Amino acid sequence: AQSVTQLGSHVSVSEGALVLLRCNYSSSVPPYLFWYVQYPNQGLQLLLKYTSAATLVKGINGFEAEFKKSETSFHLTKPSAHMSDAAEYFCAVSSGGSSNTGKLIFGQGTTLQVKP
Amino acid sequence: NAGVTQTPKFRVLKTGQSMTLLCAQDMNHEYMYWYRQDPGMGLRLIHYSVGEGTTAKGEVPDGYNVSRLKKQNFLLGLESAAPSQTSVYFCASSYGLAGLTTQYFGPGTRLLVL
Numbered sequence A: 001a002q003s004v005t006q007l008g009s010h011v012s013v014s015e016g017a018l019v020l021l022r023c024n025y026s027s028s029v030p031p032y033l034f035w036y037v038q039y040p041n042q043g044l045q046l047l048l049k050y051t052s053a054a055t056l057v058k059g060i061n062g063f064e065a066e067f068k069k070s071e072t073s074f075h076l077t078k079p080s081a082h083m084s085d086a087a088e089y090f091c092a093v094s095s096g097g098s099s100n101t102g103k104l105i106f107g108q109g110t111t112l113q114v115k116p
Numbered sequence B: 001n002a003g004v005t006q007t008p009k010f011r012v013l014k015t016g017q018s019m020t021l022l023c024a025q026d027m028n029h030e031y032m033y034w035y036r037q038d039p040g041m042g043l044r045l046i047h048y049s050v051g052e053g054t055t056a057k058g059e060v061p062d063g064y065n066v067s068r069l070k071k072q073n074f075l076l077g078l079e080s081a082a083p084s085q086t087s088v089y090f091c092a093s094s095y096g097l098a099g100l101t102t103q104y105f106g107p108g109t110r111l112l113v114l
Helices: none
Strands: A003-007 A010-014 A019-026 A031-038 A044-050 A056-058 A064-068 A073-078 A087-095 A110-115 B004-007 B010-013 B019-025 B031-037 B043-049 B065-067 B073-078 B087-094 B109-113
Touching (some): A003 A087, A010 A019, A019 A031, A019 A087, A031 A073, A044 A056, A044 A064, A044 A073, A073 A087, B004 B087, B019 B031, B019 B087, B019 B109, B043 B065, B043 B073
Parallel strands (some): A010 A110
Antiparallel strands (some): A019 A073, A031 A044, A031 A087, A064 A073, A087 A110, B004 B019, B019 B073, B031 B043, B031 B087, B065 B073, B087 B109
């Protein structure tokens, strides 16, 4: 069975500081991995996804994530936080390859607070 | 192009009442999904559909039913609401399987069951 664990339900950074949101996954088959962002009172929006191509994935709004198979991790980073980055972030996994079920398993979410 | 829309945006029900949540998408997507979001638990898949006339159970299907009579619409029904079904419900759609294509989410429906 697949699962996702996001370390830290709440992360606080200062504006201009590095953003690091942690995600570890468990999957018995090659995974597809995703980061979604949810702004207050809105639906989820895709930030980036890994589908077995380049291990370093660049997304929207300056975010990127690196797939590390040996560490079963897919951490999200941004070099310099902006006030507009304050939101809830979700990591998700889907089974890849021939066993792709088309279903996403989400982590518990991490709320990012950006202080001025 | 409205994307994914959900009706209603907010609803209060009494225990035992029934209701239907409507999801509509105008992107001609084959796949549609219903999730519930609860604090500290992320999103959990309730039911999904891989095409018109098909439905399948997700992670937490008990107490819910769904129908996909038209390709653009995916209905979620609560036959007898319970307080445990208080949640925010999100609908999503995708062109293909979730691993290969992006899921597009609606704005959500907040449901309070008293």
